[in-house]
Amino acid sequence: MAARGVQVLSAWRLFTSVRASQVCRIPCVQLHTTGALMGASIEDFNNAKTQLGTLKKDPGNEVKLKIYALFKQATQGPCNTPKPGMLDFVNKAKWDAWKSLGSLSQEQAREQYVDVIKSLVTAEGPAVAASPTGSGEAFQSLLVTTEDGITTIRFNRPEKKNAITTVMYSELMDALHLAGKDESVITVMTGSGDFYCSGNDLNNFSEIPPEGFEKMAKDGGELLRQYVKTYIDFPKPLIAVVNGPAVGVSVTVLGLFDVVYATESATFHTPFSQLGQSAEGCSSYTFPKIMGPAKANEMLLFNKKVTATEACELGLVTEVFPDTSFQSEVWTRLKAYAKLPRNSLALSKQLIRSTEMERLHAVNDAEVERLMERWLSDECMQAVMSFFQAKSKL
Template identity: 40%
Template structure:
């Protein structure tokens, strides 16, 4: 019997979404995207919920989009259909009304890294790293990172990740403003739970109204526009023959991290 790709639970005002694909380093496929989108919508509609938490099972938060030879071929043949779920997932994060917390239990790569800029709080293990290897593969920034990363960390640090495909350590990501709190791995489960319970004591109506004031309609519009522009650019990029060749070559290597 196959394991569920997403595990959810509700405890008081906290709704937890856990990516459960440890054998795939929590890579995100089409089914996982659909489940993430569905559960973000469920949390959004639940009046009892004030915080939505996303984390992963195992040593990886998520290695990003899952690629295989057949999937790469399908994307190259119909990039518009292939990127629809990515766009919907990012839009769901942008529009999410609850306080969004990422418990980053390990490396965050590609879409798993870029979308952290849309979270309200990111807590990570001290051995986590953050990587956007798009230009290594001939791909392009996603998850609104072309807008959000420069706003959060400044152009030079954003360029380090998005233009030059350089990794950031947990402490570097904290200094850059992408991460709020870094916790030693051996203490991560217990200490991150303490943080959640502390935040759960805050007044929910006040908490959600404060987020609404911080994430204005104008800001949401800019983020949705950035998402649309990135997706259109990515669709065009996949039409280029060298793109699928580069990605195919990269993911044919053993132990290659997904993006």
């Protein structure tokens, strides 16, 4: 029962948020490489497959299903597989899209596939990779710069409210490791667009490894463990500039920052029990310590969303600034901090953190173990399904 429930949950997650490159990441039938096809050569077709993987924006489920169907029609011909069951949301939607192409020839499907990809690439414009100054490292989902003694790590998926993908988790760890070793005095984390970060991208659970759901949960748990560990061990002053709403893991790790500045319109939400899950980011320890058990329980157990002003009163946020002057006031202050002696700040921070280090690592381990259990539970599956069904009715 549990395995079937997780399978349905994963299918729903994939259907609601999967990226185009992941929808089409399927085994490719070997194509003949002689001659040109009707309107689109084999080279055009292969180039289009490559370009699909470079897209930064999600074109939407309708377009992604069309791309999938054209790819299957182009490489295998008309749909000839049994119709999936009603609860297999993803494969049923994909089967319907492929079946709808009817007797469209493989040559015509290849031509249409190339045309769709070309239109998406043209609409998106040239891709620009962001690099941290002097490091030579490029990131897909972050903007990382170093200037005036400040390394700034900026979530850069504004079209997805800066939700954290598996790739983004890895890039954030890489960026923090680099920032911890560079010559900057302080490190700042903030978001692009109107959101700070909307938390974990549920698409992270969409690709089921051949070993099964337990392997997926184990890999996800280890990634989260290492991610939180990076914050615990970070050697320099780490400052969050919360420019908008923050959700989930982007909130829970704030207890590991040294200073948190927020704009007045920011909100903070940790809807774990709503999704049948449990706290992470060491928040099961840091939140009660910062704001007291009763207030922490409102956020971590009962999903209470708090305003920036409330978060400041609770001690989670250091100071709140008016929306109109937020950026100017905060960055004036940060530039002043960056002029302080670099080693003095780092060593003082490490001294303060040293008394808590062992405890924080133990809490992180315990939270991850509990989350891995939650991810494989029927209760978690049912809660997430209910959440998405309610959201789809809005």
